[in-house]
Amino acid sequence: MTSTTPIPAAKAEVFLQLEGIHKRYAGVHALRGVDLTIEAGEIYHLLGENGCGKSTLIKIISGAHPPSEGRIIINGQPHAALTPLQSLALGIETVYQDLSLLPNMSVAENVALSEQLVAGNGRLARRFDRRAVDATAARALAAVGLPSDPHFLSTRADELPIATRQLLAIARAVATSAKMVIMDEPTTSLTQKEVDNLVSVIEGLRAQGVAVLFVSHKLDECYAIGGQAIVFRDGAKVVQGPIANFTKAELTHAMTGKQLDGGRYRSSRAHADGDSALLRVQGLGRRGYFSGVDLSLHKGEILGITGLLDSGRNELALALAGVQGADSGSIFLDGKEITLRNPGDAIAQRIGYVPEDRLSEGLFLDKSIRENIITTVLNTLRSRFGALDANRAQALAEATVKDLQIATPDVDRPVQSLSGGNQQRVLIGRWLAIHPRVLILHGPTVGVDVGSKDIIYRIIQRLAEDGLAVVLVSDDLPELLQNCDRILMMRKGQIANTFDAEGLAEETLYRALISDSKVAA
């Protein structure tokens, strides 16, 4: 990498250029003539809806797929295509959403093995120098603020929390002296504090001349980080320029081709009609996670629950859904005390739970949309002989697809063929099939593009208007402000604040989120 001929001094050093890149998969024209210039020491935000060609672009730069047409010019050298190893050797580090960490290998190996592999040009018949790996890893880990003691170096990657793994992936970029780091939705599973930390580490890389390309759906974060916005739509670049020059509405418009404002979806306060709560929780607790939680939820109300990752918000949601039962306190539904020890109990009480990680906890990806929708109500779809009544199953699935505007030609397609937003709607549809009284939505728009977000929010509002009580657990503050009646802020396992969402400033909510003690609402 260091032996490349120096580039003639220019104002800004161009690291990578794409010229007329086309990519065609069987029948799909995923990229339509993309030209792109990436300069050293600059931050880029690659924006666009799911399916706009962002992922394809990243795969071409990282060498996972060859382009069908066009050239990739790196440090002045043109390439028709790259292999993963070439891309790494040229200094491009791609951090996919799964972080590309090997779960069974140590921290040191995950950080520094790539460097040895690249140094040997991929040859495996080489001596493995454990001490060199440890030394490189220790240096890189220190640069991103992680410990570098032998115990940490030998810890297996899958034993670490997600935020640490994220930093580990960046440490690998440091270890390989990357010139360009591509990060695919790096902040999706992180709390605000962890995001802040990640951003400052990235800013440090940038200051050292590394180009950083973010892929994110969180526009607020992109503004906070700053740099260039690159917007893709339908396989082509539609906008590029400093992100500060665009308003949110302009960017959203560029992404979707539609006008979407960031305004509040919630219009009415439906629960004012009755004073008896549908769901009442008293002194609910689960040892080590949360305690003494009191809350009430009315028909037609949307209650937001937020807090940092360790605040107990996730565990509270899981307890209300019966996934991880509480061990103290009581839950009343319609005035009657109920026990929720497993998801079956919750389904029997018609409490639906849409989990946070739809890929691993919710959907059967290789099964059809129909099969995914009917799983919660198989019992009610029995025909006279105890077999599945195929006609009713089909009717239910088709009605759900129509109702939730799921974009698919038929319900026999596997769920994995859908975009993230549509997958999420399948999951919501599954729970609507039980005709829930209470619906708990856990991060319903994580990894979902803006257009789909809009549809999902409208669905949530409509459900509430139909009298459903909705609990929305999320760390996306604008989402909570746009959709909820009230927002509960959890901290250290307890409800620290209750906010009325109407007219609440995001800043107030954010300050409460990161503060260590109660703030006045």
Next chain:
Amino acid sequence: MNTSTLKNSAVTLTANDLGAPKITLRQRLARHPQLFTLALIIAVCLVVGAINPEFFQLAMVFDIVRASTVLGLFALGVMIVLAAGGIDVSFAAIAALTMYGITKLVMTQFPETSMVVILVAGAVGGTLLGVLNGLLVDWLKAPSLIVTIGTQYLYRGILLTFIGTVFFMNVPHSMDAFGKLAVWRHDTATGVHAVLPATVLVLVAAAGLTWWLLNRTLMGRAVYAIGGSLPIAERLGYKLRTVHLFVFGYAGFLAGLAGIVHVSSTRLANPFDLVGMELDVIAAVILGGARITGGSGSVSGTLLGVLLVTLINNVLILAGVPSTWQKVIVGTFIVLAGAVFASKRSS
């Protein structure tokens, strides 16, 4: 911003904040599964020894080592394939084909061939058959279980159809001599001969080589990387074909050696031998702590697993346990190991 602010900007975390806090017994076992294997071995020894004190003597130790050799060579090969996320069930067929083919060739054509040449021939023959497994797995992108079930029939069919079905009661001089060669001989006062056979050296050398390959070469790291996650390893630039050819070739290499060692120590070349050992070998590897899902496995654990299976198959007789019960005990241990090694990660 410069490097120092980069450092300061990040939160100061210690290893303890970041997971891996207190290590429970279960986690310790998950990290060092061979501890469990060792405990089982000690338990078996104590029980058998308590019932029959004859057990604690040098001749017995040597017998067990002798009985472990072929199983151990196979197990090291299976372990390295498992570590890379695959599985090989054709090793016994590879061993049978090479051992019988080479013995027949030497007996009928070159009766004076030296032991070194025979060992090398076995190793080369086994490697070629193993590499064929690797090529098929790589070309067909098929699960290695299916590919090696196929080649197992193929290799065995070739052996019985084209090479022969009659077993040799006499083996070449050099093999005969190698089988009888003792590294160490000890005669006890009671007149029992304790003999440590030289064939054991093949296992010792193979274990050393395997350890070195896995822990001191990039190839070894690549084996674990691919076993950990094939798509991620591919993205990181590991060449899957090279690793596939290596692991299957290496398993074939060890199987070829095992075949020659088997003929030398039994002084008999029977084309129907060895096949049928597959599950014993895989049981030993699993008891040694390798996960069937790939990405783990160690030489020390595998050798302990081999020792455990050999012990159960050979010494329970001494404790008065009927031989049919050996299967029950091996089965129980495997289920137990499955339960202990399964470290369920909290979400």
